[in-house]
Amino acid sequence: MSESTKNRTTPLIASVCYVRHVVSEPQACARFVSDIFGLQQVADQNGEFAFRSDERYRSVSLSRDQNDGASVGIEIWDGATLEEIGKRLREHSFIVRAANSDECRRRYVYSALLAEDASGNRIDLVTRPTRSGRRYFPPRDAGIVQFQGIGLRSTDHVRDLAFWRLLGAEVTDWVGDIAYLRTDNLHHRIALYPSRRNGLLYAAFEVEALDQIMQNSYFMQENQVKIVQGPGRQSASRQIFLHVEGPDGLILSYVNGMAEMSGSPRPARQFPLTATSLCNWGSESKDVPELSALG
Amino acid sequence: MIQLKDVSYVRLGSPELEQAESFATACLGLQIAERDNKSLYLRSDERAHTLCYSEGDPRDQTVGFEVEDKGSLEVAASTLEALGHAVHAGTAQEAEQRKVKAFIGFRDPTGNHIELVVRPERSGRRYFASRDAGITGFSHIGLNSTDPLRDEKFWTQVCNARVSDRIGDIPLMRVNAIHHTIALVRAPQAGIQHINHQVESNDDVLRSFYFLNEKRVPIVFGPGRHPTSGARFLYFKGPNGMIFEYSVGVDEIDDEATHRPRQFGFEPTSFCMWGSKPAGMVLPNK
Numbered sequence: 001m002s003e004s005t006k007n008r009t010t011p012l013i014a015s016v017c018y019v020r021h022v023v024s025e026p027q028a029c030a031r032f033v034s035d036i037f038g039l040q041q042v043a044d045q046n047g048e049f050a051f052r053s054d055e056r057y058r059s060v061s062l063s064r065d066q067n068d069g070a071s072v073g074i075e076i077w078d079g080a081t082l083e084e085i086g087k088r089l090r091e092h093s094f095i096v097r098a099a100n101s102d103e104c105r106r107r108y109v110y111s112a113l114l115a116e117d118a119s120g121n122r123i124d125l126v127t128r129p130t131r132s133g134r135r136y137f138p139p140r141d142a143g144i145v146q147f148q149g150i151g152l153r154s155t156d157h158v159r160d161l162a163f164w165r166l167l168g169a170e171v172t173d174w175v176g177d178i179a180y181l182r183t184d185n186l187h188h189r190i191a192l193y194p195s196r197r198n199g200l201l202y203a204a205f206e207v208e209a210l211d212q213i214m215q216n217s218y219f220m221q222e223n224q225v226k227i228v229q230g231p232g233r234q235s236a237s238r239q240i241f242l243h244v245e246g247p248d249g250l251i252l253s254y255v256n257g258m259a260e261m262s263g264s265p266r267p268a269r270q271f272p273l274t275a276t277s278l279c280n281w282g283s284e285s286k287d288v289p290e291l292s293a294l295g
Numbered sequence: 296m297i298q299l300k301d302v303s304y305v306r307l308g309s310p311e312l313e314q315a316e317s318f319a320t321a322c323l324g325l326q327i328a329e330r331d332n333k334s335l336y337l338r339s340d341e342r343a344h345t346l347c348y349s350e351g352d353p354r355d356q357t358v359g360f361e362v363e364d365k366g367s368l369e370v371a372a373s374t375l376e377a378l379g380h381a382v383h384a385g386t387a388q389e390a391e392q393r394k395v396k397a398f399i400g401f402r403d404p405t406g407n408h409i410e411l412v413v414r415p416e417r418s419g420r421r422y423f424a425s426r427d428a429g430i431t432g433f434s435h436i437g438l439n440s441t442d443p444l445r446d447e448k449f450w451t452q453v454c455n456a457r458v459s460d461r462i463g464d465i466p467l468m469r470v471n472a473i474h475h476t477i478a479l480v481r482a483p484q485a486g487i488q489h490i491n492h493q494v495e496s497n498d499d500v501l502r503s504f505y506f507l508n509e510k511r512v513p514i515v516f517g518p519g520r521h522p523t524s525g526a527r528f529l530y531f532k533g534p535n536g537m538i539f540e541y542s543v544g545v546d547e548i549d550d551e552a553t554h555r556p557r558q559f560g561f562e563p564t565s566f567c568m569w570g571s572k573p574a575g576m577v578l579p580n581k
């Protein structure tokens with residue numbers, strides 16, 4: 001790490017700010033995201049379906065565009081930091097290029113570097129993502145507070161970890177080779193799951209309390225929506241979760257109660273890759289290999 | 296007025312003590328205090344016992360409530376007799392079986408067998424669970440009532456119970472600061488509808504949900520949350536169809552003088568605000 005970043009008083013990553021997802025049936029998927037999951041659908045452009053979850057202008061979008069439809073948005077502190085990060089990623093042979101104005105417009109950001117991790121996950125490093133002046137108004141009372149973070153599939157966890165470390169993320173805990181990555185005071189915003197393929201594993205949305213996790217759990221059962229895992233509680237982060245699956249295998253999660261990291265630094269803790277490390281209540285995922293302790 | 300201090304114990308008849316023991320320890324998670332051919336004493340907290348299975352008919356179900364002293368017991372006996380309830384004065388041997396100094400037995404207007412006890416024993420040794428269910432203690436019972444309006448009058452006018460909330464005509468009644476110690480349930484005959492143990496945290500409720508599912512113990516209601524008491528709950532079925540409940544976070548009524556019972560509608564959301572539906576368990580009827 002260069003001296004200029006070691007002495008920084010501000011972090012490199014400001015937030016995880018959006019997920020853009022490619023699906024074969026955006027309309028059916030959009031109905032799931034709004035009517036079932038409970039995000040606010042907002043006017044779309046370029047054939048994309050867009051959703052809000054908080055004060056952000058957009059936090060989820062769905063499109064059919066295989067070429068430039070899928071990515072996760074990482075808000076970088078400022079333009080100078082973005083330049084520095086771009087340089088660093090290139091030095092370490094990661095794919096990075098500056099987004100053109102059309103690409104920035106589609107992402108509702110001021111500027112962006114479009115990068116790829118070693119698995120080929122598209123990571124948009126962006127500045128000044130747009131916020132909305134109107135408050136978030138959801139279609140149903142799912143209790144969503146804000147977009148919280150993501151789970152990413154990784155086919156090359158060593159190099160992918162290097163990618164995120166260049167962005168200033170730190171591993172807080174391991175479950176087997178699953179890495180929980182911290183970018184701020186929360187235990188993690190990004191979790192890297194070793195997998196046979198790349199792509200977004202889940203996008204997680206914070207809800208108000210356990211009440212909403214459980215209400216949503218019964219709501220999903222009543223609506224015959226597949227619950228991939230949960231209600232459960234991650235052992236390492238103490239986060240309560242419910243992972244649900246919509247069309248095209250899109251997994252969205254309700255989460256609450258993640259541990260905050262405060263006090264003196266500690267080394268990352270190692271948990272074994274067992275069911276109780278992933279959920280200490282006893283919930284298990286049968287169908288999603290990354291979420292089931294199959295190794 | 297009969298001054299109930301707290302619920303003290305439940306006694307259940309059981310034709311299969313071994314089955315009861317295996318459920319109580321491997322599933323429910325209580326500690327065996329004492330066991331002989333004819334009875335099994337179980338602990339859930341600092342008390343010497345809070346649940347006793349004794350060889351017999353499972354329809355024999357008794358709830359014990361603690362009263363202040365022998366004087367209170369005598370006053371209670373004469374009050375009950377004056378109202379036409381037959382009162383049984385516990386013998387020394389019967390008191391010993393119950394680990395109390397003295398007691399009387401009677402039937403409430405529905406016919407539930409109730410005992411009033413003096414000085415139930417505590418244990419010097421702390422409670423040590425047979426499995427990590429997080430139990431912190433025996434807390435309340437659901438009691439069958441063939442006429443909730445009549446029985447509410449008995450518990451609140453002859454005894455000192457106060458109504459904390461009502462769902463339809465079903466009262467949840469307290470005898471101390473805890474939101475409810477007696478929950479009446481409309482039923483065609485006398486009996487204990489459920490036995491509640493408190494647990495430490497939400498985690499314990501959810502962990503037990505997965506644990507009991509795995510053990511193939513029928514979950515009959517929950518995991519859920521009562522909007523009345525605020526408690527997160529799980530109901531499941533034990534031997535002879537007896538329903539047990541784990542719950543956490545039962546409200547306390549801080550202001551005894553000004554608390555007014557809230558009226559909840561008789562509908563599913565009044566029993567669970569999360570949306571769980573009872574299965575294999577009858578909700579209190581209207």
